[in-house]
Amino acid sequence: MTKAYKFCQSCGMPFKQDPGKGGTEKDGAKSTKYCSYCYKDGEFFLASEISSAHEMQAMCVKKMKEQGMNGLLAWVMTRGIPRLERWK
Numbered sequence: 001m002t003k004a005y006k007f008c009q010s011c012g013m014p015f016k017q018d019p020g021k022g023g024t025e026k027d028g029a030k031s032t033k034y035c036s037y038c039y040k041d042g043e044f045f046l047a048s049e050i051s052s053a054h055e056m057q058a059m060c061v062k063k064m065k066e067q068g069m070n071g072l073l074a075w076v077m078t079r080g081i082p083r084l085e086r087w088k
């Protein structure tokens with residue numbers, strides 16, 4: 001049985017906020033572990049640039065700031081990223 005995750009195990013975004021409701025595997029199957037932003041066709045988004053939890057966090061903070069979020073709040077919201085399964 002596949003474990004059901006509430007949050008993307010790469011970026012920490014809640015699946016209910018994911019417009020794609022999960023990423024996709026190479027064969028087109030839905031991923032229940034990673035969101036549609038992080039994982040598509042069996043590959044991670046920007047895998048060559050983002051290879052650590054810290055880099056993922058920095059990218060998420062940047063995106064949130066672009067959307068007008070306070071930088072400090074963005075850090076608080078993404079601080080759980082290093083504990084997600086992808087980064088273990």
Ligand SMILES: [Zn+2]
Nearest residue numbers: 008011035038
């Ligand atoms: Zn994600």
